[in-house]
Amino acid sequence: xxxxxxxxxxxxxxxxxxxxxxxxxxxxxxxxxxxxxxxxxxxxxxxxxxxxxxxxxxxxxxxxxxxxxxxxxxxxxxxxxxxxxxxxxxxxxxxxxxxxxxxxxxxxxxxxxxxxxxxxxxxxxxxxxxxxxxxxxxxxxxxxxxxxxxxxxxxxxxxxxxxxxxxxxxxxxxxxxxxxxxxxxxxxxxxxxxxxxxxxxxxxxxxxxxxxxxxxxxxxxxx
Numbered sequence: 001x002x003x004x005x006x007x008x009x010x011x012x013x014x015x016x017x018x019x020x021x022x023x024x025x026x027x028x029x030x031x032x033x034x035x036x037x038x039x040x041x042x043x044x045x046x047x048x049x050x051x052x053x054x055x056x057x058x059x060x061x062x063x064x065x066x067x068x069x070x071x072x073x074x075x076x077x078x079x080x081x082x083x084x085x086x087x088x089x090x091x092x093x094x095x096x097x098x099x100x101x102x103x104x105x106x107x108x109x110x111x112x113x114x115x116x117x118x119x120x121x122x123x124x125x126x127x128x129x130x131x132x133x134x135x136x137x138x139x140x141x142x143x144x145x146x147x148x149x150x151x152x153x154x155x156x157x158x159x160x161x162x163x164x165x166x167x168x169x170x171x172x173x174x175x176x177x178x179x180x181x182x183x184x185x186x187x188x189x190x191x192x193x194x195x196x197x198x199x200x201x202x203x204x205x206x207x208x209x210x211x212x213x214x215x216x217x218x219x220x221x222x223x
Contacts, residue, residue: 002030003037005217013211017204020064022196022214024049028056030218035061043085043212047076054080066158066212068122071095078107085158085193085212088112088122090132093152100151108153110193113180115159115173123159126180133184156191156209157181161199170199174206181207 006021013019023031023042031042035058042057044050045067054063062082069077069084069092077084078099087093087109100107111132114123124132136149157180161173174194181192195203195211203211 002033006034006037006039017208018210020210020212021217022212026218028053047073051076074099083108085110086112097149097151106151106153108155110156110158113157113159113177115177116162156189158193170202174203178206
């Protein structure tokens with residue numbers, strides 16, 4: 001079942017769009033079904049769940065973190081992930097950088113734009129993202145001078161559309177983040193992570209390079 005669903009989605013996705021299997025709340029057995037069907041990128045949103053699953057999965061899995069990350073949970077997440085998609089505050093960005101410097105690791109991150117209408121959603125405004133990129137968007141301020149965020153690579157943007165069945169609203173949300181993404185011309189800033197099970201086709205129309213799909217692969221959450 002999982003393999004069949006993966007195959008259907010990959011047939012519809014453009015080849016240049018990466019598929020991230022959102023495996024949160026699903027047991028390792030289900031993840032292994034996806035792995036056996038060829039899936040290698042998985043995403044979790046809870047630090048403890050991620051840390052528990054990593055040793056149970058093959059070593060070539062690429063783990064992404066997509067949830068709200070508290071700074072006191074960094075040690076459960078950062079040793080394992082290849083990308084933190086959900087950096088939603090300058091405080092978190094600086095904490096990730098400090099952890100990377102202390103552990104001799106450079107962390108790839110996406111900056112999360114507060115995109116949907118819900119007040120509960122986390123994230124930056126457009127102006128805040130542009131300010132961060134102006135201040136820290138280069139690995140070096142000048143030749144031989146380390147950037148204040150030298151243990152971070154700013155790889156792109158992440159966003160979640162408004163939770164609605166109104167496709168016009170979703171389309172407008174994705175158009176907004178696409179416009180911001182296309183306005184940013186920095187080397188290596190090339191990931192636009194938008195689109196989930198209910199709206200990924202709209203996201204692809206707006207230039208998504210990465211979609212995060214859970215329910216359409218694994219079915220309803222099991223716990």
